[in-house]
Amino acid sequence: MPSALPDGEPVPSDGSLPAHALHGLGERPFGFYLHVPYCASRCGYCDFNTYTATELRSSGAVASQETYADNVIAEIRQARRVLGEVDLPVETVFLGGGTPTLLPARDLVRMLAALREEFGLAPGAEVTTEANPESVDPAYLAELREGGYNRISFGMQSARPHVLALLDRHHTPGRPEACVAEARAAGFAHVNLDLIYGTPGESDQDWQVSLDAAIGAGPDHVSAYSLIVEDGTRLAARVKRGELPMIDDDVHADRYLMAETALAAAGYHWYEVSNWATTPEGRCRHNELYWTGADWWGAGPGAHSHVGGVRWWNAKHPAAYAQALAEGRTPALGREVLADEDRRVERILLELRLAEGCPLDLLTAAGRAAAARALADGLLDPVPYAAGRAALTLRGRLLADGVVRDLVD
Known part of the structure; x- marks a missing residue:
């Protein structure tokens, strides 16, 4: 969830939408994104709307991880009121962050249960959470699976220690591959590994090792993204000071071709520029919902939503988000009606x-x-x-x- 929010028109305090946005609601695919903004530490390349415990210390209990699930559930119930009584089963759910799995598994299950209670889940609904490899264990994964999650996405990024260190990733090489096996053992039908290429100091051989490790782990989905040096991040500051080189476009292109070659040879098929799956069922249906302009509600600080040509976004800070909900107001700060x-x-x-x-x-x-x-x-x-x-x-x-x-x- 990007940290910068656009300008826009004010949102009514009750979050109500224009009548035209509700026209045809239920006839288009509908999903929910739940943003969990907490991280154990901040990665130097990340500009998403995330916070460490230290950064939230002055905000007190209102922004704490302990009460976060209750706040998201309050927004889910608010969404039900805004969207009315139309039959609107949720086809996809995606928990992103941040690190959703920093919360107890029971909190992730409670949030999903609230969606089931308020909207219902469509038959065969895809329910995904992101996870850092060091934030889960077999018992945690089993509890998620028992609670209704059927897809999980692990942030692997690289298999090389020096690349992980530059990215400020704290898991050890080999842990993401073990997570895939643990997720399979817990009953997850679909597992993704996220990779990043083009990190300063990464060689072609380093990238090939990462590709081989990801493929060898046996997920049915792999995402591979080029590293983008975002303004305002620690990585951008280091590049600006000349401590690290900027990777040029030709290197990114070569690494992408390496990914396509390795993944295609292993039976993965690209279906979006940065995403490959072994079967049509392995595709991330939630992301396809974004890419095809369907409807989704984004709950959580800084989350974006889109329904019927109206896009809106929530307050970024967890304290401001929680305060709005406690007062019975929408946490949305602005919106735009798309022409x-x-x-x-x-x-x-x-x-x-x-x-x-x-x-x-x-x-x-x-x-x-x-x-x-x-x-x-x-x-x-x-x-x-x-x-x-x-x-x-x-x-x-x-x-x-x-x-x-x-x-x-």
Whole structure:
């Protein structure tokens, strides 16, 4: 959950939505994101809305981990009131952070139970939590599985000690792979490992070792993201001071190609630029909900929501978030109503990253001309193009940001 919040119009104190946003509610996929903002320590590259115990010490009990689940449950109940009585079973639930598994497993189970009570879960609902490898053990995983969680995502990042140290990750190499086995033993059907490439000091060999370790662990999903040096982070300060080199785009491209080669050879199929799964069932359905413009409610400090073309975001600080709920107010600080043109552009931005691509009829005349050029340049796949869709080739994935910019013109 990014730390910066956009500007926007005020939100009514009861959180009510415009009538047009509620039109068709229940006809579109609906999910819940629950943000848990606590971390044992702050990673130097991270700019998400997270807090360590030291950073929250002055906020007292109102922002404590001990009362956090109750606050999220209060927002879930508020969401039910705002969205009305329409039948709205939750198709996907995703707990992110932060480190959700810093909370007791019973708190994660209680939050899920509140969703089940207020909205119900759709048959076959996907229920995911993120976890750091050092924050779980077999008993914890078994309690989550018993409580209804069926997918888990571990932050592996790298298998090399010096890369983990630079990223301020504190688990030992080998622990994420052990977590995959423990999650399988607990009954989790779907397990993801997150990897990061392009860390200063990481070699091609280091990256290959990490890929081999992740694949060898046997998850059915792998995410691989290039390291982005975000302004305001410790990593950015070190790069600015010249302590660490900035990794150039060619290195990132080479590492991406290494990931595609290794993962494809092991039976993983890309379905979004940074995500691979062994089967269609292994895809992260919650993220697909974001990428296809469906409806979701984001609960927690700084969480973003989207329903029927209205996007809003909550107060960032856990104390301000908790105070609003204690007073019976929405924790939302601002919102924006997306115009049709905004929604068209967002569809192109997001859907083009998917293996299925985006419909060509979303493009303007200038965009269609740009798509024809991208096709000629080998950036778009001719087979889906002939069927009316712009879908990236492997080379196109390497240049995805530029292709998108051209197509939205």
